[in-house]
Amino acid sequence: MIHIVFQFNDIEVLKKAFELEPSFSGEVLEIQDDFAVGPLVDIYTAEGWEARKQWWREVLAGGDGDGKVDNGSVGDDLAKVAALKQRLIEEPKEIVWIWAAQNKHDVSGYYWLMSQLKEFQGRIFILYLNNLPFINEKGQIFYPEHLSSIPPREFLKARRLARPITLSEFEIDPDEWNKQCQEGRGVRLLEGGKKLSMQDYTYYDEELRKLITGDWIKASKLIGQFLGKAKQTTGDMYLLWRIKQLAAAGELDVQGELKGMKDFEVRSKAAAAAMPPTVEEAAG
Template structure:
């Protein structure tokens, strides 16, 4: 059995459940790219994948994650090749794809399963779609990420495993092709497995709500964004959007982008400028 997850934190969370249920024990493969953002045109071709990689390099340049896409350790195509090789080598091998109800996991699911159509009957999905679980305090909650689930709850969740149906293998790759052809930059989840395409600027207005007229450190700004906003995405993408908002004059920045604590942002039209205006007016009177 090979498990596939779409986030590093999910790997360890799932692995802990193996101690409680050895029947679940197996290799865990991680798809690292966040297919909920970025270009998708021809992403399943060598040229399209290269273009997407270059986009990530541009996004990460000059930020705290600079170089992350350059060292070669993120290679999801290699993950797919290895999965296929193991399925070919062992006719009894199966794959369990774990996905929570969030745009990151669902986008990853579409990308992955569309490349595994020749293994119908051996690819399973465990989709935690609006399902209740028990948290550490014994209360019912609805997780949006796998890592929020206790190990014993993973053992219960295994009952959700089902084979991806032939009709899904027919319809879902078409849905992925549609998203790739739209290539708008952002994918949002609208219930179930329905993803809708948005523009690259989708998060800009929400991000601007947390920028004030006073200088504010980048880490504090993003902390407020992640704690209060319903529509969130990765910090590297948000940092890229902040840089864009600086370029177009919607916010001002000072400091070094490479560390969230080393740069500050604010809205144009500051108190300092207001004070200078007041001082100038006073000298004229």
């Protein structure tokens, strides 16, 4: 049995569940890319895949992730899928369980992955934990948005939800996904169930602007505030890229080097201009 997840933190909790019930244990494979952001046009062609890699190079440039696209520290998801398909051909009794929680990262990854596995219909199972109640460590009922927030013992209940992806789903889901891929917009949001909507690359900018005042704030603190307050969030590297884009557009003053999120501070030019002068400025 092969288990597939879409977020690194999901691996550990799933393996702990295996320890509690070895009968459903197996290899855990992580799809690492975040398909909820970035270009998807012609994603299943060499040209489209390279265009996506180039976009990630630009997003990660100068920050902590600079070079990760090409230095081997991030796995090649295309190669993983190719190896998975070859294994399923060579081992006709092997099955795949795809784990997804109700968040745009997992659902986008599900669409990207399952669209490539139609020939193995009947052997590809989905465990979509959509609006399902679980019990947390305090004994309280909650509805998890991420697999990693589910206690390992609760996975023993969740595994009963595994079902084959139907032939109808293999027909309809890839069609819907391909329509979105060709739309050319850069942000995907989960509206409910498996329904994704598309937004422009600038979608998160307005929420960032609300947090940027006339006072200096380090980019890392700004991103932390965004992740703690915004209803719709995304990865910190995407947010760092958007802050740099706002600075490049002339909206922000910058102190430090526009590299990693701890390397520079920003403030709103408009808000700073509207602030009364400091004592030092007035005296000068």
